[in-house]
């Protein structure tokens with residue numbers, strides 16, 4: 338009789354037992370590929386909730402103590418973004434087999450890159466749980482766009498209420514990165530209203546923002562985020578509109594449905610999608626287990642997440658500088674000197690400047706790649 342192959346089961350620990358950490362804990366418990374053994378959180382209440390949900394796990398008030406006392410095959414880094422780099426680097430000192438790092442990889446692009454580079458240096462499998470990369474409806478959408486079902490993609494409009502650029506916007510921008518096949522972005526411009534001094538997930542965030550970017554081939558994204566964004570479709574809190582040369586596709590963030598309008602569906606057809614039983618976190622973690630089994634890390638998801646973080650940071654940098662175009666790659670960008678010029682005010686006729694009616698030729702596009 339042929340031996341029966343049983344897939345290995347990996348032990349796992351979660352750092353940060355909030356909303357993101359609960360997504361990982363539930364996924365680890367539901368998956369036959371993992372055994373959740375420990376959780377660390379700085380808050381006693383979060384540790385108590387984790388013990389109630391998963392009796393038998395060990396809990397710790399610091400990741401350092403947990404790593405010393407209970408090393409595991411897999412660690413899920415689910416704290417707030419500013420601590421992702423430190424926790425990841427501490428986890429990498431363990432005899433780890435794989436790692437999940439929550440989005441955003443860090444609170445800034447440079448640290449996010451360090452997260453990916455340090456995991457890569459260890460050749461460890463890694464996932465970043467961007468749900469739209471694994472959810473059934475959004476996978477179908479990606480496939481339809483790649484198959485040209487709305488022609489060439491030209492514009493992605495995103496409306497997202499109750500959230501901000503760095504916390505939810507990064508999921509949406511990550512999907513833009515996937516839709517464009519990680520095409521390089523020329524520049525990002527953004528405007529943010531910060532009047533309410535709102536913070537979320539340990540980050541200062543905007544009240545209302547518009548982020549604009551376009552890729553080297555000219556695919557645009559326009560994303561409206563903020564606490565009270567009014568969404569064009571009643572009852573939705575998120576709306577994506579993908580505009581192509583031969584059709585449009587609308588969808589509603591996490592909701593398992595989309596509407597396609599093209600020559601085959603000239604009146605628009607709503608596709609309702611069965612989301613399946615596994616959560617998006619479980620799908621990512623099961624992918625991680627497969628990568629560990631194969632001993633072949635695949636950094637596509639991590640690199641895409643990093644590209645999305647670069648867009649987020651460029652957007653915030655643009656906001657801080659009064660809405661200037663921030664060219665990418667970000668580490669080659671140097672902000673221009675502040676200009677004493679107020680568009681929309683009458684021109685006095687003196688004081689310098691240039692006559693916009695007499696431009697010799699079309700100026701270089703910001704960020705144009707030569």
Ligand SMILES: NC(=O)c1ccc[n+]([C@@H]2O[C@H](COP(=O)([O-])OP(=O)(O)OC[C@H]3O[C@@H](n4cnc5c(N)ncnc54)[C@H](O)[C@@H]3O)[C@@H](O)[C@H]2O)c1
Nearest residue numbers: 353354355356357358378379380383415416418439440466
């Ligand atoms: N992928 C997703 O769909 C998804 C969903 C929710 C949250 N997240 C991400 O998860 C991360 C956490 O966000 P959240 O919504 O869970 O926040 P949260 O406030 O619900 O929970 C964060 C938890 O981390 C703990 N914590 C913070 N710093 C810590 C540290 N140094 N060591 C141990 N514990 C620490 C806090 O006490 C808290 O319990 C963020 O990066 C967020 O973007 C991702």
